[in-house]
Amino acid sequence: MKYYIGCKWWRNRKWSGEAFFPHNLDRKDYLTFYSKVFDLVELDLSNSTDSDSYSNKLHDDRLLFEKWVTDTPHNFRFTIKLPRYIIEDAYKVDDFLEELAPLKQKVLAVIIESPPPIKLTLANGGREWLDDIVRTCTYHDYLVACEFNHSSWFQDLTYNLLHKHKAAIAWSNFSSRYSNLIITANFLYIRINNGNERKWIEKVKEKERELNDADRERLDFAIVVVDNPTKANHILRLLDLPIKDDHTHWICKVIMHVDLDSFFPSCEELRDPMLKGKPHAVIMTDETKENITRGAVASCSYEARKHGVRSAMSLFTARQLCPQLILNPVDKSYYQQISEKVMNLIEGYADVLEQASIDEAYLDCTKKITNTQVDIKEYAAKIKDTIRQQCGGLLSSIGVAPTKSAAKIASDFKKPDGLTIIYPDQLQNFLGNLEVYKIAGYRPQNTTGIEG
Numbered sequence: 001m002k003y004y005i006g007c008k009w010w011r012n013r014k015w016s017g018e019a020f021f022p023h024n025l026d027r028k029d030y031l032t033f034y035s036k037v038f039d040l041v042e043l044d045l046s047n048s049t050d051s052d053s054y055s056n057k058l059h060d061d062r063l064l065f066e067k068w069v070t071d072t073p074h075n076f077r078f079t080i081k082l083p084r085y086i087i088e089d090a091y092k093v094d095d096f097l098e099e100l101a102p103l104k105q106k107v108l109a110v111i112i113e114s115p116p117p118i119k120l121t122l123a124n125g126g127r128e129w130l131d132d133i134v135r136t137c138t139y140h141d142y143l144v145a146c147e148f149n150h151s152s153w154f155q156d157l158t159y160n161l162l163h164k165h166k167a168a169i170a171w172s173n174f175s176s177r178y179s180n181l182i183i184t185a186n187f188l189y190i191r192i193n194n195g196n197e198r199k200w201i202e203k204v205k206e207k208e209r210e211l212n213d214a215d216r217e218r219l220d221f222a223i224v225v226v227d228n229p230t231k232a233n234h235i236l237r238l239l240d241l242p243i244k245d246d247h248t249h250w251i252c253k254v255i256m257h258v259d260l261d262s263f264f265p266s267c268e269e270l271r272d273p274m275l276k277g278k279p280h281a282v283i284m285t286d287e288t289k290e291n292i293t294r295g296a297v298a299s300c301s302y303e304a305r306k307h308g309v310r311s312a313m314s315l316f317t318a319r320q321l322c323p324q325l326i327l328n329p330v331d332k333s334y335y336q337q338i339s340e341k342v343m344n345l346i347e348g349y350a351d352v353l354e355q356a357s358i359d360e361a362y363l364d365c366t367k368k369i370t371n372t373q374v375d376i377k378e379y380a381a382k383i384k385d386t387i388r389q390q391c392g393g394l395l396s397s398i399g400v401a402p403t404k405s406a407a408k409i410a411s412d413f414k415k416p417d418g419l420t421i422i423y424p425d426q427l428q429n430f431l432g433n434l435e436v437y438k439i440a441g442y443r444p445q446n447t448t449g450i451e452g
Helices: 029-038 054-071 091-099 102-108 125-141 154-166 197-210 214-216 230-237 262-269 315-321 332-347 366-372 376-390 406-412 423-433
Strands: 002-008 040-044 077-079 107-113 143-147 166-171 187-191 219-224 255-260 280-284 296-300 327-329 352-357 360-363 396-401 418-422
Touching: 002 230, 029 054, 029 125, 029 396, 040 219, 054 091, 054 102, 077 102, 077 219, 077 230, 091 102, 091 280, 107 125, 107 166, 107 187, 107 262, 107 296, 125 143, 125 154, 143 187, 187 197, 197 219, 197 230, 197 280, 219 230, 255 376, 262 280, 280 352, 296 315, 332 352, 332 376, 360 406, 366 376, 376 396, 376 418, 406 418, 406 423
Parallel strands: 002 040, 002 219, 040 077, 077 107, 107 143, 143 166, 166 187, 187 219, 280 327, 396 418
Antiparallel strands: 255 360, 255 396, 280 296, 352 360
C-alpha cells in the first residue's frame, strides 16, 4: 500500500530556520520548498465563512489554485477540506468544485466535515445531506473523505452509504472513540494531532493484517496528515520509509554548466586513439603536423599538464618542460563537428540550452527536473554518460547550481570527469571559501587562463 504523508497547511512560521524552512526563504516560496520535501499537504479551507462575497471568493480561489499547480511538482498532491460556508448546500459545493478544476489533477481527495447541527437522525435529514454532498463530489470525479463530529454517524447506515459512493471516513482522535478503522473505500484517511503516531500506525498495520487478500489488494493507499514536518518524519520512520528532513532540496533554477574536458586534445584522441595516456598538445600554428616548429599551446592533455604545460604557453617553453610532447595543429572545423554533435545530444536534457563556446554550454534544466522529480545528481550523471557513450568516450565535467556563474565555478571544481553540485542553501558557504579569481570574469592580471 502506498502512503502519502504530509502536514496541515504549509504556511507555518514556526517551521522556519533549522526546524524546516531556511532562514532566508521568502514566504511566497514556502509551498515550492515544502512540495520538494513531502508529497502531500492538507488544505483546511473549512474556516472560510465568507458567504457574502461568494462569487468573488470563488474567482480568487481559482487564481490561487492555478498558482499552486505551477508551484508544485507533478507528483505532489493536495487534499482539500471544503469551506464551511458551502458545506450545507450541494449546489454551492458544485460551484466550488467547478472552480477547483485547475487543481483537480493534483487533488487526491476532498474532505467533507459534517456541520455541528447535522446528525444522523430521522428528524433532521442528515442521511439525505450526506448522500447529496458525497454524490456531488463523486460526480466531479473526486475521492471523498468524510469527517464526522457527532457519535450518531458511526453506524452501519453511514458505512453502507459511504461504501456505495466509494467514500472514506477521515479518522481522527474523535472518530476513533466510536469505532475501529472501518474501510469503505480504496483508501484510508488519518489525521493525527495528539502525538500518538506510533499507536495510529500500529492500528493501520493491524488493519492490513486483518484484511483478506482480495480486500488488501483493493486498498490502494493511505493518507496520513500530521501537524508539522517533524511528526511527518516520525511517521515515515515508523513505516520504514526514507525520512525527508534534509536541506538539499532545490527551490530555484537548476542550471548546469557542461564543460568538455581538454576538448581539442580529446578530439585528437578520437581521431587517433594511440594518443590516449600520452602527453600531447594542440598548437596554434600555420605549420603542418609533420613540421611544427613554432606557435603556442591552444590546449593540452592532462598528461602534458602534469609536466607543467599550459594553454597560451609558447611551444619553446612547452617543449622544455616536456620534451616528449606530441604536437598537432589546431583543426577548428573538425572540433566544430564534434562540438555540434555534443550540443545536439545534450539539448534534449535542457529546457533552454545556451552554448557559451565550442566546448561548453549552460543548460537550464529547471522544468525537466521539477516535472520528473528525478534526482539532480542522477540527471547530471546521465548527461555525462550520454556524452561519453555517444561520442567515443569524450569526458565532460558538469557543475550544477542555482546560477550560471556558480555552475561555471562548480564545473571547474573537479576536473577531469567531475560532477559538483552546489545546493541553494550551500551556495553562500561554497562561494565564501573561494579565491576571488575563481569567479568568472575576475582574474589577477598575472594569472594565465587554463582551458578545461
